Amino acid sequence: MTEELKKYESTIKKKHSFNWTPKFEEEIRTDLNKTVIIPIVIQAFEKLGWDLVYQDEKNAEAKRKGDWNRWTEKISVTFDYGKLTIKSVSLGNEMWDNGRNSKRVKLFIYAFQNTEKEFDRETLGELEKEVEKKNNWDDYVTPESLPQPKIRKEPQFWIPIVGGIITALLLGFIVAFLSVKGIYIIGLFELGVAIVMGSVLKQLIKISNYTFYYHLHYLLIVMILVTYISNQYFQYQIILNENNFQPFSFWQFMQARFEAGLTIKKLNTGWVGLLISWGLQLVITYFIGVLRLSSSLISYSLERVPMEVVDFAFYHFVRQKTEDQVRDELSKMGWTEKQDQEEVFESIGAMQGATEMNRME
Template sequence: MENSFKNFEKTIKKKHRFNFTPKYKEEFKTSVNETLFIGIAEKTMEKLDWDIVYKDNSNIEAKRKETGWINERWTEYITASYKNGTVLVKSESLGNEIWDAGKNSKRVKLFIYAYQETLKTFDQHTLNELENDIEKKNNWDHYIIPETLPKPIPTKKPNITIPIVGGLCLSLILGFILAFISIKGLYILVLFDFLVATAIAFVMKYLIKISNYTDFSKLKYLLGLMIILIYILNQYFQYELILQGNNLERIGFLNFLQIRFTQGFTVNKINVGWIGWIISWVIQLGLTGIFLYLKIVAVLTNYIIERVPIEVIDFAFYHVVKEKSEEEIRSELAKKGWSDIKNQDEVLEAIGGMQNALELNRIK
């Protein structure tokens, strides 16, 4: 961040906000049109060392990063929206805090000041140049169509059998590990749900690459089945481990569950009855599902993008910007050596993957 902005930041009178997600917003007027506003706001956020995660014709969004004791973390999500010469700037806390200590108001007021200072560096001539440059960039007028494109990377025919077999094997392993940890009294809710989701995403990353299977509409059913299976196997393996560890006679798995319901679920030495088991299982399934969804979407998106050379994605997206139809885009790809329908499908999927990656960056 530039020193002038650092000095101004120190003078800002903070306004504290209390909420489950503290926010602060403020409006100001600007004399430029929306195209110029986005361009100048982008330069402003870059000067403030904020990471821009999204922009369109009238909105721009960024995340502010802060260095902690161990690593960097996102602290605020800042948005600026333009409408008829009025700009609404909002900063929202990221994390679990309910008191922002005035940080959101600092971000908003700092952006407004930095934007106005950045605007002062332009005269009418340079504003016209900036607007023309932005329009050319948005229309990809600077793009030079290459004479040749990299050849398609050989990929296997998509095969869902590999993810299914691998997923079932992983479910058995994770179910046993969770059972062993639970028997030892080491299971921690949320933490191990996160770890289970991480393990599934890590293994599925390689299964997806090996199988070249990217149909998320079918994969999500497999992942849901895996989560349910893991926690059922967790209970079953606990049953087996308890029997073997205590040299007990087999009473049947269903009878084991019935006994658990009868004894109830204990939290901090308080027995909350059978409903406690139901609630804990719902929480386990729900949290693991949420964690896994976010991770697997990122894994799938990265693979879909990585298997197509970036030059080819840019070439196809250029024709999308120029409002070419799908048939016309396929025809242009074929002229450059991408005549196989499967390869063309992968290019179109990669364009969709780029959009998904953009949305993932916007997650708060």
């Protein structure tokens, strides 16, 4: 951020926001047209040192980093018939933003209006031509050749299934052992379970070359259920083996657990608290696991196809060619197998998926 912007920032009068997700929004008018408005918005983001995470013809979004290199606010700018709407949303778990969102919005407006003044009619015309060239990929030079496909592995779904179930059973045993020993921490261990599941699935995806999200999503759900159901059974076996109890069934063990309920410090929350804790286990593990699975799929889809090939295919889509025509263009460059072509298309989708993940609040 420039010294001028830092100086102006210190003079801004903050407006505090209290909400589940604090936010602040303001509108301004502009005479700029839709072709140049977003590039100028992006220039303002760059001056402020904010990270651009999304742009299209009428919208641009950036995230601001604070201490510890952590994103603290997301700033969205939308253009609609001469009106610019600027909104800042907190990205932390806070319910009071201490006026930070209003500060980001007002600081952006100042940076944008100063950037707008740097352009006259002539430079705006030049910017408009430059933007149109960029959007149409006019500067793209069609290569004479492309990197050739690697030795293709047939997708094998059985590999993630077997690896996933084994992982779930191992996690179930570890969680059971820690629970019996009294060192289980609700929340922290669910986070650990989800991270391990995501890491294992990432490796299994690479080994199997299987990237069909819906099947892997269902597999993740099965893994979570197997982990926490087997956790109860392993607890039953550990308690039975370590104590001189009269033999009793797993069903009797579960009945005893419900009767004892969940005790937090000295407060017994009963069977209701026990069910809520189990529900939290499933929910926390599921949402973190889904994020890890999605990021793993995006990462693998992007790394298995050279970016030159992805750019080549995307260029032809920009030129309004159909999928069959793009397949023909890829075939001319040596990408003749349908699966290889599908992997190129998946990489294009993964780029869009990565953008959507960056946009998440």
